[in-house]
Amino acid sequence: MNGAYLDNASATPVRKEVLDVMLPYFNEHFANPSNVYDIGSEIKQVVEEQRAKVANLINAKPEEIIFTSSGAEANNMAIKGVAFARQKKGKHIIVSSIEHHSVLNSVRFLERLDFEVTFLPVDEHGLIDPARLSKAIRPETILVSIMHANNEIGTIEPISELAANCKENGIIFHTDGVASVGNTQVDVNELNVDLLSLSGPALGAPKGIGALFFNKGVRLMPLIHGGIQENGRRAGTENVPGIVGLGTAAELVSRDLPGTENHCRKLRNRLVNGILDRVEKVTYTGHPDKRLPGHASFCFEAIEGEALIFMLAQAGIYTNTGSACASKALKTSPVLGAIGIRADLAQGSTVFTINGNNTEKEIDYVLEKLPPIVDRLRELSPIWGKEIPEYEKDVCAH
Amino acid sequence: MKFIKDQKSDESLDLVCRMCPMHLLEPGDKLKCMKKGQVLEVLTDYDGALEDIPDWCKKCGHEFIGMDEDDDYYRFYIKKKK
Numbered sequence: 001m002n003g004a005y006l007d008n009a010s011a012t013p014v015r016k017e018v019l020d021v022m023l024p025y026f027n028e029h030f031a032n033p034s035n036v037y038d039i040g041s042e043i044k045q046v047v048e049e050q051r052a053k054v055a056n057l058i059n060a061k062p063e064e065i066i067f068t069s070s071g072a073e074a075n076n077m078a079i080k081g082v083a084f085a086r087q088k089k090g091k092h093i094i095v096s097s098i099e100h101h102s103v104l105n106s107v108r109f110l111e112r113l114d115f116e117v118t119f120l121p122v123d124e125h126g127l128i129d130p131a132r133l134s135k136a137i138r139p140e141t142i143l144v145s146i147m148h149a150n151n152e153i154g155t156i157e158p159i160s161e162l163a164a165n166c167k168e169n170g171i172i173f174h175t176d177g178v179a180s181v182g183n184t185q186v187d188v189n190e191l192n193v194d195l196l197s198l199s200g201p202a203l204g205a206p207k208g209i210g211a212l213f214f215n216k217g218v219r220l221m222p223l224i225h226g227g228i229q230e231n232g233r234r235a236g237t238e239n240v241p242g243i244v245g246l247g248t249a250a251e252l253v254s255r256d257l258p259g260t261e262n263h264c265r266k267l268r269n270r271l272v273n274g275i276l277d278r279v280e281k282v283t284y285t286g287h288p289d290k291r292l293p294g295h296a297s298f299c300f301e302a303i304e305g306e307a308l309i310f311m312l313a314q315a316g317i318y319t320n321t322g323s324a325c326a327s328k329a330l331k332t333s334p335v336l337g338a339i340g341i342r343a344d345l346a347q348g349s350t351v352f353t354i355n356g357n358n359t360e361k362e363i364d365y366v367l368e369k370l371p372p373i374v375d376r377l378r379e380l381s382p383i384w385g386k387e388i389p390e391y392e393k394d395v396c397a398h
Numbered sequence: 399m400k401f402i403k404d405q406k407s408d409e410s411l412d413l414v415c416r417m418c419p420m421h422l423l424e425p426g427d428k429l430k431c432m433k434k435g436q437v438l439e440v441l442t443d444y445d446g447a448l449e450d451i452p453d454w455c456k457k458c459g460h461e462f463i464g465m466d467e468d469d470d471y472y473r474f475y476i477k478k479k480k
Contacts, residue, residue, distance in 0.1 A: 085415045088470055221415045232420035 003316025004362035008202075008294065009151055009179065009353035010320055014245065015204035021248045022206070025241040033238050034227065047238055050247025054211050057203075057250040058177075058196065059187040066212045066230045067243050071178035071199030072102035073223075074212035075145075077234070078174040078195040079106040081220035082143045083115060086172070090140030091115045096128050096157070097338040098150055100176055104334075107145075120146070125287035126155035126339050130162050137165070143172045148191070149180040152322035152335040152351060153286030154295030156180065163192040172218055178202060178210075182253050183292050183355075184261060194218050200242065205249035209242030260356040264294030267354050267363050272296050274367040279374050283345060285336065294354035297322060299341055302384035303348035303377050311377065315369045322351040344388055399448065402464035405475045407439035408432065414443045414471045421447045422454050425476060429460065432478050437463065443471040451476070 014022075025046075031037075033044040052062040068074045083093060095107050097119040107117045118136045122128055128146055137144075144166050149156045163173040174195035180186055181196075182203035188196055195218060200209035214220060226235025253260075272284060281301035300308065305321040312319055322333055336346040352366075378384040411428055413421050421442045428438055440451065448465075451474045455462035463475035 081415075217412075219412065219415045222417060225417060228417075228420060228423065231424075232416045235417075 002365050003318075004358065004366050005318045006352040006354055006358065006362070006366065007318045007320045008355040008358075009351070011207070012201050012204055012355060013357075014206045015249060015252065017252060018204055018206075018245050018248045022241045022245045025244050029240075033240065034229065043240055047240060047243055050243045050250075053247040053251045053254075054198075055213075057186075057254045058181060058198070058213060059189055060213045061216075063231075064188075064213055064216060066214065066233050067238065067246070068210045068212055068234065069208055069239070070210045071176070071197050071202075072100075072210075074197035074199070074210045075100065075102040075174075075176055075178075076106050077212050077220065077223050078197060078214075079103060079143070079145060080110065080223060082172050082174070082195070082218065083110050084221035085219040086142040087115075090138075090142045092118070092138050092141045094118045094120060094133065094136050094141060094144045096120045096122060096146045098122055098126055098152075098335045099145065099147055100151060100178065103145055103147070103176055122338050124340050125290070126150055126153045126285075126335070127287060127290070128157055128162060130158065130165055133162055133165055137169055137171065141169070141171050143174065145174040145176065147176040147179070148186065148196070149177075149184070149292050149295075150286065150335060151179040152333060152349070153297050153339065154179075154291035155287040156184070156290045156292065159191045159193060163194075167192065179292060179295075182249075182257075183264070183294055185257060188213055200246045200249065203246065203249040203253050205245040206242055209239055209246045211246065256356065261293045263356055264354045264358075267358055267360060268294055268296050268352075270360065271352060271354070271363045271366065274363070275370065278367060278371045283341070285339065285341065285349070292353075294358075296352045296354070298348075298350050299336070299345045300348035300350060300374055301345055302381040303374060304381075305347060305349045307377055308348070308350055308373065311373045312366075312370065315373070317366055317369060320351045320353070322349045342388070344383065399452075400462075400464035402466055402475065405439070405463060405466065405473075406437065407475060408436040410439040410441065412441045414441055416442070416444075418444055418446055419450075422450060425451075425454075426458070429458075429476070429478050434478055434480065436478050438476045438478065440474040440476065441468075441471050442474070447472060447474065 031039040031043045033047050051065045055062045055065050166173040172194045175193045177196045178199040181198040194215040196213040198211050201207050224235045283299045285297045332346045421444050452462045460479050461477040466473040
């Protein structure tokens, strides 16, 4: 059966090479790494080897990596960990208005504890203006968190410039690298960041594992208290199979990434050009060039994104509306609102995320199937071909 | 408790926000890499360290020089003796 899985930002299959290395750590090599006897210390050694592989992928030092259960936990640890550790210095935090919910909801939680948060606006491509960040900085600002790449629109932010701005003012800078690490080259030294979150599934590792890079000078209040795992920064017996999966996947990504990036970019361009040629009244969202190589996001006019996702799925094509949380709550995406997309147009959001496993044949299959599905949905649409009243042209609210 | 001011140190460990027993484990590892006679400064906000660090120094045979207090944390000074 023909088909194409183009929702790699949501989930990816665990690479076979990764799974093969992981499996013995479920039973044969089961010992607790905290144990002092030989089979425990051997596992501890394995965990440290994986830490070095993850560090190598982003040009960090092994002691600067904390294993977490997910990218979301890494984001929570960065935001709350820094906020609680530095609250005597100040209680002002700056984030972009297009952050992932794991960042946005972390800072909203902190607002309940009397922290003040500034949500920075972005331009029509989703880019943060460094001058705007400078203006938002106050003497009591302790933390800035701006994502490296946006999961809904693919835009890559000018992180090194934004971070330099903060370093000059003694402010900790965190970036959410969940959408970027594994899809494009990431070097924490070039980015000049203090903290960076990453997630296993984006690399071909299993779900349930992620990591936080932290500069050794950054104080972090732990979120999970207990034993001395992760040098007392995150308690709980280590998820050894997950860590082995993440380390192995990181090693493979380090080796393959330049080729994968080119492959994804080629397929992405074929998909984007094909859709823009074949379908009328469609907006390509995000930055045209400064974006993830395998990311293509659109808003189809007079289409309900979820209807399009379901109909594409019937043809074996798997994509996403971009924001599962907003979509399930029947809300329009805050990211699309932030880049000025009209509320009615934002309903037709569809995101394609390509990885190294996708083929040209799959892209051509999408280009064959998508236009007639869009036509059919527009035939059923009560608003297709009609003038949108001015009062309905508002951008979606946050 | 011996309070001291302006103590010089050869190495420093920042353990602020770190939980018990990291205030004993990390100095142990760090002192292994230092020379006899050198001084280690330990920064911690854990109140239990007030008792733990002098006791631990006795048990391990290192000299507890004294401590100083900052707004947010304590500074402990340990001289490596063996």
